[in-house]
Amino acid sequence: MRRPALLAALTGTAVAAVLAAAAPASAINSYNARPAPERTEVGALIVQWDKDGNPATPDDVDWHCTGTMIDRNTFLTAGHCTTDWSPGARFYVSLAQDVQGELDAAHAAGLSPEQVAAAVAVEGIEHTSPDYPGNSADAHDIAVVEFSDTQAAALAKRWPFTPATLPTAGQLDALGSRGLDAATWQVTGYGTEEAARGPGGQTHPGGGVRLKAEVGFNALNKTWVRLAMNESRGYGGACYGDSGGPNFVTVDGALVLAATTITGDGPCYATNVSYRLDTPSARGFLDAYVDLP
Template sequence: MRFVPFVMISAALIVGVASPAWAITNGSADLSDHPEVGALIGDKPHPDGTWSNCTGTLISPTVFLTAAHCKEGGQKTARVSFSSHYQPGTPVYTGRFVADARYRDKSELHDMAVVIFDKAIPDITPATLPPAGLLDELKAQNSLETAQFTPVGYGSLTPTKKKTNGSRFKYTDTRNQTSISFKSLTPRWLKLSPDSSKGDGGTCFGDSGGPNFLGDRTSHLLVATTVSGTDNVCKATNLDYRLDTPSARQFLGKFVTLP
């Protein structure tokens, strides 16, 4: 699901309309930095010839974490590629798509899903999940304000000012990364915002379900997944679903051993 209807976030979280996300902007090719990050691949190409729909992360040899809103219709399985640049013929792995049963289409709460594979994905080390309450601990230590985060995804590059072939968004089926800065923390959300003075980027359409790693490009500590943004031109605050909360761990704990 590359483009999805607008959804509302609670006024306690954000004022206005938020659009489910997203793709890496102002970033660079990830290459081999995060081989555990993969793309959900459609059964047929999009009109622009590309194939990826959403992003996700391998969190155990047989479990791939993504967003529930990436589900299309009555989808029960999903195809995943871990290639840094997907092309037809690239190996894909098919698994069972399981969304958090608490998720509802008109709410971004519980926007989590996993793809479960019958066999372990070979030659890829899964990302590391955070211990319970990690971000709360860092906030109490006043460490989040200076922390660096690294989002990774297969989504649209920086939107153009003018439409080309009816779209402002350019997709390349390529895994990209950028850096982004801390803005605020709520009981469910990690809010990250691009700081132009640091050369930050952000996420955009197609990065949904993708990881936000705590640290620089060498980090594999996955603390939140990309869900939404506060605009539809991919320049403002990103809303990322925390993975260290009791709610998130309740879902994840059904499929992986948690730290």
Template structure:
């Protein structure tokens, strides 16, 4: 046998017992620290009335639940224009049932006759799915049949994120994401630690990762203090700034399968996004 390094003196029985006891204490401390609960969008907090202009799109796609089911999230950007993503509209079209938008702080899928549901007409970007990864055109609106009477979110000026990057300010920015998607609180496990959707509107804070011509990538790694999104949060907003911000600069498109690493979002300050939105709202 080859021994690497200086030979150590033999360990006494007393020293061995003390060492095992020390290791056991440290292990118990780590277990307790990792078991501290947290609420989520993933690794976030219940939103309450912090973002009343963030809503949920529901459609009856699960025969086992009495009421319409959570499908994706979105944001009111004018009196009756609700912003979401095109791949959400694909789901609505595929199911082929009536769909609604709710702005409830807690949406109950098990209610047979939920209140506060607003009908509307969904319109997705005409180039959705044709631009590849260079520009997915994954953006859509739902024109609501009635106004919820809620103050809408603000949209960014053209090229705002590019300006922040050029001035060196983007990397230090905080972003706030909001949605109705699946909850996750366990930092250690894989996909099986996804706790499902409970209908509560939640928010989480995120930090900047990278900026692409049509995409903003944000961290949702709980190990670095970030939260993020999961199934059901698609179309939800990313506000520039902390929880008091009302300026939505991108919408959720996708995340990794564990819902704990990177959140890719579709920028709203690009010419492509603005050309689409200009047909429905006045732009800054």
């Protein structure tokens, strides 16, 4: 769920100093979750956008969603993460473990929005499914951020990673409900924690640090896989800011990026509803950007 809501002026040494000052923060829903420093292919979508009606002076930059590198120059995320922004919005990706800490340090250094974005991430071009938004049967809630060769090289130099493995056509159907229920599932993302009750009502604290949690198989639909997040069963789960992020299933000992987080229950306690990547519609979109298995 999306959270409601090139650096010419700095030398490489200055950028490094800013990021070294980053402080840790909390993230994702807190029960049964662990840090995921090894999931270097999972990153945060950062958006630089205008909110005062003057596109010439973009005045906000922040992380908003999660996503995954699926080849050397393609970052997969959700369609609702890349739409409904003001004209001129620019999209960046960071594969850092603590994105919020790096953003905080860059803001504290007094950098402009453009400088902040370039200090913490690499810019790319977004491509959202032309069929988004769809309907309940197929939301087409899928998008990518594409990087040029130069941008891709900069990304890999800064954060070495191995791209995630996409599923083959119909792989989840082939495994069947029994096989999917027996398999190990893992959600990864930068999202906020589950709802906390306070004097002002429910809030969702934290966010901005890459964590992982085991989830359980619930149900398989035509374009959706529903995953259980129940704390009592030893599971964790996704929350706001985890949209577009990966839901991995272990098949023959290997992690397969089966689906991307899209939505779930409001308090983030029960269900993660994820968009399947083995369907004709998802593969039809991705085929323009990556070599599909």
